[in-house]
Amino acid sequence: MNSATVRNLLVRGMLAGLAAGLLALVVAYVLGEPRVDQAIAFEEAHSHEHGGEELVSRTLQSTAGLSTGVLVYGVAFGGIAALAYCFALGRIGRFGPRASALLLAVAGLVAVYVVPFLKYPANPPAVGNPDTLDQRTTLYFLMVVLSVLLAVGTVILGKRLAPRLGNWNATVAAGAFFVLVVGLAYAFLPSFNEAPADFPATLLWQYRLAALAVQVTLWTAYGLVFGLLAERLLAPHAAAESRGTATQATPVPH
């Protein structure tokens, strides 16, 4: 029965990830693609060696290719987050199924994306030296893994401290620990500044904001959709009640 619950949550997580991926895809297409095109135009205007034949046309890259990548990313993280949810459920404090899902999504956004992004931000085409790609890839994934493990550690630390310090102080202390360790990682890991000298600063800024918007959309939508589906699965009565009180402004006293 418990295994069936895990499977049901996993399926719902992947569906929620797909739905969130669709929304993120709209944001990526509307906010991101114009900046990718501008960056490629810059790259082509400044590069002498570039200009070989295209394996995949720009039209396909910006539509079908983008969709493939963003939707697979959404489904994959939807599944992983649903599994993390199965571990977190009932273990992270007095939160119901919906609140747990939203908290998990926020934690996922911060740990998987925002923390690595602040050290190794998304780069448009034309920014980034191909010679350092191996190093940048390793460090990026290292930063993601480090940040996720640290987030899990922070939650466990908060739980351990809660009986002694109380929930509020334990959360603040664990959060401070997270920020401190992330700060140390930022200070000691190597940085890269590979934007060409004349690359437009505004374009880089807008590109990175668009990349952040894609992730904020993805994880927020995931938290809300998955929370709804999880609550219907785990607490159908509570889900029905919350719908009932929403439509009935003044319930009859009993």
Next chain:
Amino acid sequence: MAQPAVAHPTVTPAAPTAVPAKLPISAVAPWAVFVGILMLVLLYFVGAEQGATSLVSGEGVHEWVHDARHLLGFPCH
């Protein structure tokens, strides 16, 4: 908003805030291992294949997910 809460002060500790039951680790672990690895393989193909490392020869995978890789924040090239 405030009116029903005042009229029914006993309603507050109702079912919606109840903490859901824990799922046993032994029930979650097998799913986490097998499906978790499968999902990580998917992420690898979106995020890193034919970049720093390459399992499939050529540039097809890289070129196909090129825009997604850039906009999802992975180092692309």
